[in-house]
Amino acid sequence: MTEAVASSEQGLNPPLLAKRTSNRWLISAAVTTAIVALPVLSVIFLAFFPDENIWPHLLDTTLPRYLSTTIKLMLGVAGITLLIGLATAWAVTMCEFPGRRFFEWAMLLPFAVPAYVIAYVYTSLLDYAGPVQIALREWFGWENARDYWFPEIRTLEGATLMIGLVLYPYVYLLARAAFLEQSPSLFAVSRSLGHSAISTFFRVVLPIARPAIAVGLSLVLMETLNDFGTVDFFAVQTLTAGLFDTWMNLGNLGGAAQIATTMLIFVVILVTLERYSRRRQQQFAARDNREPIRRFTLSKPRQYVCVAVCAIPVILGFVIPAVTLGQYAWEYFDESWNPAFVRNTLNSLLLSSAAALTTLIIGVTLAYSRRLHNTRGMQIMMRLSSLGYAMPGAVLAVGVIIPLAGFDNWLDSMMRSAFGISTGLLLSGSAFALIFAYTVRFLAVSAGSVESGLQKITPSMDMASRSLGHSPGNTLVRVHLPMLRGSLMTAALVVFVDCMKELPATLILRPFNFDTLATYVYQFASDEKLAQSALPALVIVLAGIVPIILMSRSIAGTRSIA
Template sequence: MKTTLLPRSAGRHINGWTITSVIGAAVVLLPILYVLTGLFRSPNENWDKVKQFLIADYVLGSAKLVLFTGFFAAFIGVVLAWLVVGYTFPMRNFYKWALVLPLAVPPYIAAYTYSSMTGYTGVIQATLRNRFDIAVPPGTIEVMSARGAVFVLTLFLFPYVFMMTRVFLERQSASFVENARLLGHKPLSVFVRVVLPLARPAIMAGVMLVVFEVLSDYGVANFFGVQTVSTAIFQTWFGMYDVQSAMKLAAWLMLAVIGLFMFERLLRRSRRYAGAANRSNPLKPQQLKGIAAWGAAAFCTVVFLLAFLAPIAQLAAWSIQHGGTVWRSDFADLTVNTIKGAGIGTAIILLIALLSSRAARMFDSPFMQALTRLLSAGYSVPGAIIAIGVLAVFIALDEQLSPLYAAMGKPEGSLVLSLSLSMLIAGYVIRFMATGYGALEAGYEKMPRAYSEASRTLGRSSLATFFRVELPLLRGSLLSGFVLTFVEIVKELPLTLLLRPFNYDTLSTRAYQYATDERVFDAALPSLLLVLIGLVSVLFILKPERS
């Protein structure tokens, strides 16, 4: 009897859909794996100096930033989530969705905005001096420090924790909280003994997103002079012109990210959380009265003012006062570059995501599920790591293609792909594949399989079923994936700074360059446009809640 290593249905699974998924996963993983090989490369002289004199400070700076930002973001996010879910107070329905809006403001834009606002000549100290005759001691409210970096990152990243915790509590906490209240537990006891343990998975998921964002950050840390591993990668690459040492730093940072991810999964694996309530039995909020009600509203207002209204108002004022100089320069070119890069990257991402999500739908096997999950790996990897991996892979491709370049009349050793927009697009595809794939995967999960099965029963081919039945039903998911991915690419800073072609600037890179050159007023208009684009993404996410 003849035996085979593969099941009989394996041949059916190897088709265009599967091959596309494999290629997509390889594209995502190859640069990341290439970076990890840096751990095994022989160190050079620069690496010895970095390891001896600098790496301890870089690691300590990253650890402090992650620890304090994660703690304060978790505290603010969880408290706000419990307030808007568990209680009724003035403007509660507004803050229920408005407290997510700070996600529209890139932290590096908030960094230089608050730096100028809180400086000696900024609007805050100037108003206190000129109108109220109050002199603020030097350094009291200025944010140009590690504390300022924590302040900015906390304010503009806490919505991750808030959003995930709020949704979890709305759907899963009703019976537990109501039973605790019936048993006579005070509000603080309910929060500490019921809400916190129950919402731990959502809290940890939100905190991990904050941690990944902090580890990926370059703009805030560099602007405030905080030494982190991400800033070290930039300094080693552009300061020492040493890609090899930068790759070693990126590899160690990658190991730290993988370790954190596995640790968080291990913590969640040891416990099981079951929901005792569903959407038909939501948690009934208690009515706050008097000082408690206005205190909750005041807390939400202060956070919303600091995390959204104040920086937006300041950017708008600067844009009105000084935006003319930016409009008269190369602002149109910046906008075209931004839209072109983000548009091409988004189109490629959605194409691969569409084919891969369909393959996972057709062949629901552990292999396909693992393969499609690999497509999302890039989102948890800092942009600086992806940039180094992509650069190394493209340089290797140029070396392999050098005979072809010579035949085309180009000088020996020419770098064609490594100096093109293609390298930046590849970085975008790897970094943000998870955004497009997640939207389309959610669209397929909402689509009953009976529709596709009925089409096949009526004699239509798999391809015809895809175009005639599935694709029209995925129209909303495609739009959602396009908007979310496009906006993420437009706001991306570290990846764009590292991989952009020569003399290729976008709104994000130019805004950051203006800010680092202390031309804050010129940076206001491109920054405000980036924030408005980000608002489109956030409002798209919040559309079901506001309707």
């Protein structure tokens, strides 16, 4: 018994516990993983075995342009997010300047604004008929566009800036967390050798934080690949736009699957590069990484520079869009507050809540199964279940519609031949398809949060519960879930907000005459009715602020400040 207890303290899969644990948890995890991985396998299968192979046509015509534009967009967004994210993370973490405490959390506010919303806002402000150009013509006496030059917002460069302004928080968030974890002694040694704050950043801090920065950048690039609303509104022909065009306009699902497979290759390359960049790096927490940070004292001009560096992204990425949306929502409130808005808001709330609950249940199942059976096979299943988070929404929609439509067609054919009745599109034509897609896409968020929380609970608590006669299920309900309440709430909230903002998958999979706030905003913007889209867009933005505050508090609480 002593050896068994000792074994339980050393690992999460001791022999005694494994023998007494039911295999139902492992079977449940295996079935769940197979279902979650089904969309990926469906896309790959249809890409290689399409009903009509248009791959040669795509290669000769549109695919090179889609690839070129996508690469340019991703490189541009990467440059913007790295520049803003690293500069602001270093400033608020290591430099003392007025407003630093405010900017610690305010830098995350653009995270709440979907890229397509900020694109709509700046288009309404900067177009020829927008208030900015109207004011310029009035001030300088210009009569038409031939009298002056003004940058065109609906371009690849405009899309790059819009997406970069709302995605830099990925880099900022992980870079700041990495900076907070570093040892103060490294800074002290660097300064004692005569290095300035900037020199210390490039020579010491940045190399150590590179793994975290690489993760943040890979997330930025995957979100850029996922974007549809911005590139569609700006007429930028990326792979995502090409997928929609091939499927919706040409009606060729096989061709869409082939483009989706190309996008999956991009995702694999990004993940591989991220892991390759830190293949030889192994870092351990320093003993003094909990000591208070002593910030650099800056001169007045440099303090003003820090304020400007932090203020400009917040103003451009959040303040201007939020104020503009608020003004439009106020002016057009009577027109915007209508039964369609209320109905679509309820649709978004119900779908997002259902997806959040489903991902929590499945996430708990997977994470707890790994705790009970911490084998190599279980680790592989956890990774497979997280594939959806790396899949662009449009790709995921293709992968979801293939098996669901196949099942609907099989069931309808069987019911027609047996009973002479048609069952219709039970799964692919209902909200089930959306909830399934949301669950697959955001399962990694809940599973990762639950797994992280379970790792903090000592295995001896499992043994104590089992010694009292409780089954694994009772142990989970009575012991683990109460202790995981905070992690579960955070995961559910993040998934809820992500589902509220999701556009590409929702556009493809929504039932007929069914809209969410995201598709509602997209429809108004597509019809150039930007002011009428302000109220639903503002609701999406406000919903995203709560998890931002929680994330900022959790990061700030990891380190004290001298």
